[in-house]
Amino acid sequence: MDADTGFDEFYRTTRQRVVTVLYALAGDLSEAQDAAQEAYVRAWQRWSRISGYDDPEAWVRMVGHRLLINRWRKIRGGVAAYRRHGPAPAVGPPSENTVLLVTALRRLPAEQRHAIVLYHLADLSVAEIAEQTGTPAGTVKARLARGRRALAALLDINLPEEVSNA
Template sequence: MTTPGGGGAADHGGFEEFYGGTRHRLVTYLYAMTGDRAEAQDAAQEAYVRAWQRWSAVSAYDDPEAWLRTVAYRLCVNHWRKARNRFRAHLRHGAGPDVAPPHPDTVALIAALKQLSVGERQAITLHHLMDLPVAEVAEQTGVPVNTVKTRLARGRRALAGLLDEEYHHA
């Protein structure tokens, strides 16, 4: 496990050994308790984050693994409680209105955007969909204004070809 925040073993002495020695047991325990491997892994991860944040205190406990197990299990219980409350609210209020499927043009646009480079897609999205001026796009993406302008021009050209191709195949 990479230590969160880039801290080393000197900052959290013994944590990596603790993690390595308890990880499998904790996930196995939570999986047996919840019946859901993904939920068990999520709860274990959150419990380890909390242990890491309080490692100087947790490492001094008589049984740090028991503390970890308790925290992880409580996270699962809270997840179940929230799910139960959502279910009860659903029963009380009924399902929300059906949401219409996305318009075919939206589906085509998203498919075309996925084919652009990340930089072009980000520039197009921020400028045209989020209505940000070029200077603000440059600031948010950390690139010069001229780079944003180039990405916009290239991205628009590529989108025009991709969407034209989609139109002719439909």
């Protein structure tokens, strides 16, 4: 398989997971898609090296996450562009469950949110999360447990009455 085909396959099999993780971390689908796109462009430019990594998807996810973290530096340019061009065309609204989950995730501490997103949305093990975040496995487990308890409480509070009574 040549390098371009390898990257194409990598992109097809990982893009949805990466965007989902970045969306959960950022709470904004548009920002997550932009960060994912830029991360994949950077991966493609370095594919001969990155394809040899044990987990190239983790590299893309980390680059995307760093892009999200640095996004505040670009806000002024975004505001100016919005004033020039107006809002993006309307797209269909997210589902009610998506809104509830993203709202609840936003209310969690960043460390707990990060652990939950990587574990449940990126399907990483506790050991993989510990390695990628430079955190002891016990700390990851504690963040997952605390985050799950907090998330459950937040979702119970925010669920419509007819759903919580079902």
